[in-house]
Amino acid sequence: xxxxxQWPATLVQPVGSPLSLECTVEGTSNPNLYWYRQAxxxxxxxxxxxxxxxxxxxxxxxxxxxxxPQDRQFxxxxxxxxxxxxxxxxxxxxxKGLAGGSGELFFGEGSRLTVL
Amino acid sequence: GQQVMQIPQYQxxxxxxxxTTYCNSSTTLSNIQWYKQRxxxxxxxxxxxxxxxxxxxQKRLTFQFGEAKKNSSLHITATQxxxxxxxxxxxxxxxxxxxxxxxxxxxIVHP
Numbered sequence: 001x002x003x004x005x006q007w008p009a010t011l012v013q014p015v016g017s018p019l020s021l022e023c024t025v026e027g028t029s030n031p032n033l034y035w036y037r038q039a040x041x042x043x044x045x046x047x048x049x050x051x052x053x054x055x056x057x058x059x060x061x062x063x064x065x066x067x068x069p070q071d072r073q074f075x076x077x078x079x080x081x082x083x084x085x086x087x088x089x090x091x092x093x094x095x096k097g098l099a100g101g102s103g104e105l106f107f108g109e110g111s112r113l114t115v116l
Numbered sequence: 117g118q119q120v121m122q123i124p125q126y127q128x129x130x131x132x133x134x135x136t137t138y139c140n141s142s143t144t145l146s147n148i149q150w151y152k153q154r155x156x157x158x159x160x161x162x163x164x165x166x167x168x169x170x171x172x173x174q175k176r177l178t179f180q181f182g183e184a185k186k187n188s189s190l191h192i193t194a195t196q197x198x199x200x201x202x203x204x205x206x207x208x209x210x211x212x213x214x215x216x217x218x219x220x221x222x223x224i225v226h227p
Contacts, residue, residue: 032213043122043219044159044204059214090158094213104149104161105206105215 002027006091006108013115019064019078021111023091026072031093033074034105035066038088050074086115119143120207122218130226135192137221139205147207148181148188149215154201162190195225 006023013019025031035047046059048066056066063082067075074091091108121140129135139148147166151159163172165181165188172179178191192199202222208215 034215036217041222044217046214046216049214103213104164105151105159107158107160110158 002093002106004091004093004106004108006089006111008111009109010112011114013081013113015083015115016080019076019081019085019113021076021089021091021113023074023076023108024072025074025093028072028093028095030071031095033068034092034094035074035076036090036092038090038110040087044090048076081113081115083115086113088112119216120145120148120205120218122205122221124221125219126222126224128224128226129195131197132194135195135199135223137190137203137205137223139188139190139218141186141207144185145188145207146185149206150179150188150190151204151206151217152201153204153220157201159204192223195223197225197227199223200225 003026033050036044037047038044047064048056048058050056050068053068053071056068064076064078076089089111092105094103094105119141123138127135147164149164150162152162153159163179165172165179168185169183170181176193180189188205190203200223202220204217204220206215206217
């Protein structure tokens with residue numbers, strides 16, 4: 001069965017410090033991968049998505065970046081965090097080739113980031 | 117992605133009352149998905165609707181997709197405290213599937 005792992009689960013970082021959140025998927029190959037951010041009490045904002053290794057599309061201009069060095073690994077990074085980067089970061093995957101061209105998203109447990 | 121608006125943002129109910137959240141779009145949606153996020157948790161897929169006028173049920177939950185495929189609703193009959201959480205609708209299209217989520221409706225059930 002497929003599983004998705006995300007870490008760290010919680011972190012507190014000072015303004016200006018770097019960030020690296022990691023997400024890995026097991027039990028599937030060539031998935032679509034997504035990074036979402038959820039501010040407190042808010043909806044889900046799509047940050048990045050990837051349809052394959054090295055292929056990253058950004059939805060929102062910001063000081064964050066994403067990389068996909070391996071098929072089932074998706075990394076969210078920042079060189080210098082801002083206060084506004086605080087939030088709940090969710091990684092998700094979706095399989096390809098499903099009937100109708102759409103399918104459910106499977107979310108990781110999330111990483112809660114507080115920037116002080 | 118296809119834009120979706122979701123209302124209400126919050127809903128307080130007494131346990132046993134019914135609850136409905138609505139998802140609307142100005143454009144025709146190819147599909148609609150519903151997710152539930154428990155407090156402190158991550159969104160979990162509930163169901164997908166694809167056909168015009170489609171109605172699906174999961175125990176006390178009823179999901180509808182409008183005839184014009186521009187709106188959808190989730191209705192919970194006789195809410196329970198276990199129904200507490202935020203319910204999101206989402207829609208997307210295309211081979212790469214770029215899903216767009218509504219802002220969610222947070223359901224608070226008072227015992």
